[in-house]
Each structure stands twice: as structure tokens, then as C-alpha cells.
Amino acid sequence: MNICVIDVGTSSIRSAVTDGHRVICFRQQRTPPDIPDPGLVEFDASEMAGVILQTATEVVAEVGGVDAVAVTNQRGSAVVWDRRTGEPVGPALGWQDLRTVGECLAWQAKGLHLVPNESATKLVYLLDHCDPDRRRDLCFGTVDTWAVWCLSQGASHVVDPSNAAMSGMLSEDGSRWSDEIVGRLGVPHRCLPEIVDSTGIVGTATALPGAPPIAGIIGDQQSSLIGQRCVVEGQAKLTFGTGAFLDVYTGADRPISEKRSDRGTFPIVAWQEDGAIVWGVEAMMIAAGSNMSWLIDDVGLLADASESAEVAGSVADTGGVVYVPALYGLGTPHWDFGARAALFGITGGTTAAHIVRAVFEGVAQRAADLVEAAEDDSGYRLDRLRVDGGMSQNPAFTQILADTLGRTVELCPVPEGTALGAAVLAGRALGQWSSWQEVADSWSPRAVVEPEFAVDRERWRDAVQRASRWYPELTDLGL
Numbered sequence: 001m002n003i004c005v006i007d008v009g010t011s012s013i014r015s016a017v018t019d020g021h022r023v024i025c026f027r028q029q030r031t032p033p034d035i036p037d038p039g040l041v042e043f044d045a046s047e048m049a050g051v052i053l054q055t056a057t058e059v060v061a062e063v064g065g066v067d068a069v070a071v072t073n074q075r076g077s078a079v080v081w082d083r084r085t086g087e088p089v090g091p092a093l094g095w096q097d098l099r100t101v102g103e104c105l106a107w108q109a110k111g112l113h114l115v116p117n118e119s120a121t122k123l124v125y126l127l128d129h130c131d132p133d134r135r136r137d138l139c140f141g142t143v144d145t146w147a148v149w150c151l152s153q154g155a156s157h158v159v160d161p162s163n164a165a166m167s168g169m170l171s172e173d174g175s176r177w178s179d180e181i182v183g184r185l186g187v188p189h190r191c192l193p194e195i196v197d198s199t200g201i202v203g204t205a206t207a208l209p210g211a212p213p214i215a216g217i218i219g220d221q222q223s224s225l226i227g228q229r230c231v232v233e234g235q236a237k238l239t240f241g242t243g244a245f246l247d248v249y250t251g252a253d254r255p256i257s258e259k260r261s262d263r264g265t266f267p268i269v270a271w272q273e274d275g276a277i278v279w280g281v282e283a284m285m286i287a288a289g290s291n292m293s294w295l296i297d298d299v300g301l302l303a304d305a306s307e308s309a310e311v312a313g314s315v316a317d318t319g320g321v322v323y324v325p326a327l328y329g330l331g332t333p334h335w336d337f338g339a340r341a342a343l344f345g346i347t348g349g350t351t352a353a354h355i356v357r358a359v360f361e362g363v364a365q366r367a368a369d370l371v372e373a374a375e376d377d378s379g380y381r382l383d384r385l386r387v388d389g390g391m392s393q394n395p396a397f398t399q400i401l402a403d404t405l406g407r408t409v410e411l412c413p414v415p416e417g418t419a420l421g422a423a424v425l426a427g428r429a430l431g432q433w434s435s436w437q438e439v440a441d442s443w444s445p446r447a448v449v450e451p452e453f454a455v456d457r458e459r460w461r462d463a464v465q466r467a468s469r470w471y472p473e474l475t476d477l478g479l
Helices: 045-063 101-109 120-130 143-151 161-167 179-185 220-227 289-299 305-313 352-378 395-405 417-429 436-441 458-467
Strands: 003-008 012-018 023-030 068-073 079-082 138-141 199-204 213-219 236-240 244-251 266-273 276-285 322-324 342-344 384-389 408-411 447-449
Touching: 003 045, 003 143, 003 417, 012 045, 012 417, 023 045, 045 143, 068 143, 068 220, 068 417, 079 120, 079 143, 101 120, 120 138, 120 179, 138 143, 143 161, 143 199, 143 213, 161 213, 161 266, 199 266, 199 417, 213 220, 213 417, 220 236, 220 244, 220 266, 220 276, 220 384, 220 417, 236 352, 236 417, 244 266, 244 352, 276 352, 289 305, 289 352, 305 352, 305 395, 322 352, 322 458, 342 458, 352 395, 384 395, 384 417, 395 408, 395 447
Parallel strands: 003 068, 068 213, 236 384, 384 408
Antiparallel strands: 003 012, 012 023, 079 138, 199 213, 236 244, 244 276, 266 276, 322 342, 408 447
């Protein structure tokens, strides 16, 4: 069974045809967000739609048709468009956008816990600018909603709970929009999409050759969780994309009662099937692969990512240099949006290779922070981590990661597990997989990396403290 999976990431859009085990054909186009000012992250939703349709059409045509389409995507971003014309009313706001930090503070003071990487305050910002009187007939969507709308040529305005939960406007049990939150924010119910199962036919992709059914919708991290076959309680994966996300599958019971725990993790809707929600625990690193982009595009220490392994491997250690990867602040467990990236320990003998290796080690140290927090909140010991994303293709980094975690690292058979996970959901809708245990039993890692030596984390913890609260006014968000 061939599934076309459209994966809308933060910096690129990928369309692939897969049977849930391997990728048959693939197209990717870079779509980096616009950053008009520090802390502002925008993208052109119309351009996004064009790339989605172009890449998906190409892969569907290459294989002569597919059985279904699935969508997986960056979460927490916000798109608003006119229902009649289908045209966006302004720039869409990316999940990393921090322009609503002040609004989040104000709502927190009023007892409503909202965070900048959710889409709720982004939606309010867009509505206030394009429809202050709330009279227009507008549609809101996270990126999955926008993609399905475009694929169905306006026939389907839907969202699955894994994405809806990242809006900050869902009820605590994950089943519906919260009337209280939506009302307090002044968001018209008519602009909100219908909440549907993550697996199931929700529309028809009439914009693609053959008009295949749209049979799966899921947020990218949850999709990677399924793609790496973490569908048994206590299994976990790490995805290193623009940011990095650790997700632990916990089953039918909500893992923690708080919106976010004292350890900085939060419960996520993993997926919904036949109206039943299953859950997970998530820990988040705001900047992972974006540190590599910084080395290449901004600092110029690398020509491209492909040479980073050789450069980092040319030195045995960092020469005492420690890098804190806080380009946009620190996520789990600190949640300090006032922290900033920092290099410590530079001397006259520090080379580019030392700095590149320090960046790898800093990202790995942040990953260890996520694991410790998730273990505390989930109650599971994570002895083995399944890993995907762009940085998982770098052998120098994966060895540093295994050493820093002190745990076995299993590498996903394809670079991005998101494609496989969304395909599994669409396949479930069409009867391809008889049970979730069958999905679990199909795991086959590309490689297994064992730790070679223990890593001291005390100097790392000291460096994090030094990089924290660089902008104190952004630190005390209580997020």
C-alpha cells in the first residue's frame, strides 16, 4: 500500500511515497521562515501551499498514483485565511515566534496559562490585526489544517487532537475546544476547525492526481513517535530537527495532570483513533539543528552540514570549550526565554573544530537534560532511545549523543521517522495494519550506537547557569 506523506517542517517541505517501512520516492524543498526582527518568525502560507501541491504532485505522478494521503507538520504555528477566497489574511506565525510573550504574561496574571510556542495568542494577534471587530468569515488552522484545506480545495476544515492540543485552546481531556479559553480570548468558534481522528478518512485530495483520500493527520513529533514504532508504553524517541523533541509513549492515561510539570515536560495527545485518545510526555529543546544553520549561514565556520562530522572528529575534545545552544532561549527543564546561546572557555588555541565539536556536545547535553526530566515525569527508565532527524545522519554527533546520554541509541531506518508514522496512520485507516502490536514488532533500526565512555555533566550545568537570564524580562514568564 503506497501512501503519499506530506511533511511540512519549519525550514523545508517534504513529500514522500512510502509503504510505512521504506521511502519509495521523495521530494524536498527548502522553505526557511522569514525573521523580520529578532524573535519574530513568519512564513508565507500561500507559498507553503504551492510547495505542498508541487512536491506532492511530483511524487504521486512518479509512482502512478497512491492509495491515500497523510499530513504531518510543525505544530503550534498559526494560519488565518478568508473562508470564501481561501487567501491568507497576513503572514502566518511560526511556532518559534515570540511576539506574543507579553500577551502570555498578561494572560498568566489573569489565571490563563498560555505559552508563546502555542498558537492561541498567535491567532488572537492575527485576528486583532485583520478582523478587530470579529465580523469577517475567517478560518484558523495549524499547519495540518491549512495543508488539508489546500489539498481538498477548501472542502475540509479539520484538525486532529495532536495538533489542536498545541494550540493551547483544547479542553484538558483533549476531546474538544475549551469554551472557556476560546471565549476569554475572544476567538469566534466559527473560525475553528472540526476536531477529527488522527487516523481515518477526513477528506479527498482533489488537488492531487487521482484524488486520493486524506486518511491521516498528525503533528510531526507524534508522527515520529509512531514512525519509530514507539507504540508500547515506556518507549521513547528523540528527533533532532530545527528544534529537538523527546517523546515518551504512555498509553491511555494522561501522564501528568498539569499543563506543564515542575520538571518542564508536558502531556501531549499522541494520537486519536475511533474517538479514543492516547497520550505521551514531551520534553523540548528549542534550538537543535538551527545551531548547525548558525555555524553555516551566520558564522561561516562550515560550508555545509556534510563536513561537520569530519571537522568535529578532527579533534579529540573541545579543548575546554562549552557551548550552550540557547539561540531562542531554553526549553525543558528550564523554560527560560531570556537565556541566550553562549560559548565559554575560549582560549588563544581554540579552533573552528573545537567550536563545532562544542556545538555537538552542547546539543547532546541538552538532550540529556530532556531525558532526565522525562524520566522523572513519565516514571519510565529510558535505557534505549530511538533517534531520527537531520542530525541523526551525522556519525560524530550520534556517538557524542550516546556517550552523553549514557544510553544505547537506535537510529531510525530513514532520516525522518515522521513520514513512516503518518503512513502508518493512513494505513490503519485503510486496514493495512491489524494491530498496534504489529506496528511495534516491525521496528528495525538502521544502526545501534553504544556509549563508549562516561561524560561529566557538572561543567555543563555551570555553563547553563551562566547563560540563563540574559534578558531577565523574558525569563520570568512562568512558562
